Amino acid sequence: MENTFLYGVLLPVLSLVILYFFITREPKNLPPSPPSLPIIGHLHHLKLPLNRTLLSLSTKYGPIMTLWFGVRRFVVVSSLPLAEECFTKNDIVLANRPKLYIGKHLGYNYTTLSSAPYGDHWRNLRKIATIEVLSSHRLNLLSHVRRDEIRRLMLRLARGRFQSHHRVELKTLFSELTFNIMMRMIAGKRYYGEGLTIDEAEAREARKLIKQIVGSGGISYVGDFLPILKLVDYNGVKKRVVELKEKIDAFIQGLINEHRRKKGDPELADSMISHLLHLQESQPEDYSDFMIKGLVFRPFD
Template identity: 30%
Template sequence: MKKSKQISKKRVQRTATKQRSVLPEAGGAWPLIGHLHQLGRSQPAHIALGNMAEKYGPIFTIWLGVHQTIIASSWEMVKECFTTNDKAFANRPKGLALEILGYNYAVVGFSPYGPFWRQVRKMVTLEVLSNHHLETLKHIREAEVNDSIKEIHKLLVKNNKVLLEMERWLGCTALNIICRMVVGQRYGKATTKVENDKNEQCRKAFRKFMDLSGEFVVSDALPYLRWLDVGGSEEAMKKTAKELDDVTKEWLEEHKQRKISGGVKEHQDFMDVMLSIVTDDDETSSYDVDTIVKATCLIDECIHGSCRNTNFLYYFLQVKESDMKILVYLQAILKETMRLYPAAPLLVPHELMEDCTLVGYHVPVGTRLIVNLPKLHRDPNVWVDPSEFRPERFLTTHKDVDVRGQNFELIPFGSGRRMCPGISFALQVTQLTLATLLHAFEISSPSNEPVDMTENGGLTNPKATPLEVYLTPRLHAQVYA
């Protein structure tokens, strides 16, 4: 009996010792800046961190200036973070972009975890992103995609083929869909040169928002250097924030005036709904009503694309959302695209709100977490030939793997309580847009050269070279004209 107690005591001591120990730390840290010098080279951060994972394992820590940060790149580690420790990791770290561009952290995706975040996320989920609401607005998505296709056909009247910049076209199509759902109007509606220039400025501001949101800022790692504005990031963010605020302020005033005048719309858009729900009496928030409405309606455009000839699309006169369920190979293409090139290769960082135990190690409050998706998505223990583009894997060996946060080997939208709430919307828009484009046109690259897939850093994983393709109409394409 005495011997049994001694053995049990030793086990408890070993467990306690392991829990008090710290996660492995990458070598090469410098005083003050930590490991920043290893990430500030020519290659994107997710590639540099992936190379470090080869040496230090699927979970390790680095110092981003004064902030200790966990880098996770295996599904087992990520699953423990977003299940067992999901609430502990539910906070967002503060940063310059989130402060300036996000209305001082009022944008729901960047807000600190708490009552305000829960209230706004619930409102967004119920009033915009619920399956029922998305179904009632599918006519908007179909109409905007078809209108975008018709614009290409207008260009084809004078030419046999059109050179199209895919990122711009996809972005404009998505932005028009989102604008009609959120504020009830197309961003691209213009009848004069002045209006057209204004729309172009708006588009560029939204694009700049995404670029700046994912940009590394020295003062985020070394707060005491903010006054220097190294690289001019703060100045650029303030300029973009002003441009975006001018846009959202104009939308807000139009909605307020219509409400005051008693104007009636057939369908309320999201800004209408927010103006009827949000009041100054809300005790969960320190923000005024206008700020909450503008911040919540601030548009995050995220579009994934892939071009591949799919002959089965010929059978439809015009592609509808109801067709998507039978386009299984198209869905496989999108999954494989998101696996290899997730929109945000490094998920938006999390910050630990309380001490926790992670894979047996003690992790102190305030530690940050970054999930390296390309490394996780290309795990050779999970995926055969992980760097090869093989959509067929999602029809065979991985046919049951989804992207909705429950299969941790593929989480392009994140997982847990801070995962992207717009998964269904993003998939609907992407599937419909790509299917319609493939149905209407033959697609080829200039000179039939391979597409340059070299990546740059940034929140939306931009390519180093914009993707341009030639479009020529298919025989049945007159249905879109």
């Protein structure tokens, strides 16, 4: 009896969802697309490796095609001339990013440079990033960091006294090199390898968090594509993202607070955080802690 009542409620609702999906999702003048299925769209076409799947589909349906991943429409461009047109003539039209769950929480509610919609806020962030954070002057000012980290890596390899046929796993070494350069430029700290400038426990926790941040780029929340699944936390993704957001915010705020306390410390003086905090003194409305955190988090996006 209970099952009959449940089916009697769910079937009409599901029918309305499917009907709404088909009525609202087909704008006119879209590029061609493969056959789709109700509700999931073209998700069943996606197979690894994804680049070969898209190549196979573009060979059949042309250099520009439409794919539906649930309720979200994607236009896939696989032609160089068309790609150039997207980034030149139509760059502003295509400037916005989709508002995904992970962008809301890890992108500070879509306010970071990589997640903010095109507009005054995005233009202001881009100006600050271009002039104050990633300008040639700032990068040249921190060139000693890059030189020092490369020197440390070469010395590490030299001390190993590798034989001519000794195999060296460079992926980890280059990864550590990259993150040490990034973190020294951002916060004036080394978190990997020898010669740490901080406590080992702090470095270990930071390394663990950085690994989680980098891994968050592969998180996909199915509720972004099938809204009905927002009713449940499928596979615990929502909980993990919120927990990671809190850890990131606490970590970066801790760096900002430390730089504020240790104002004048030569090891931190040239860091990006110190520079932004200096600008905050004269322009507090443009350089709030919230905005600084969004800029500092940008290199991990």
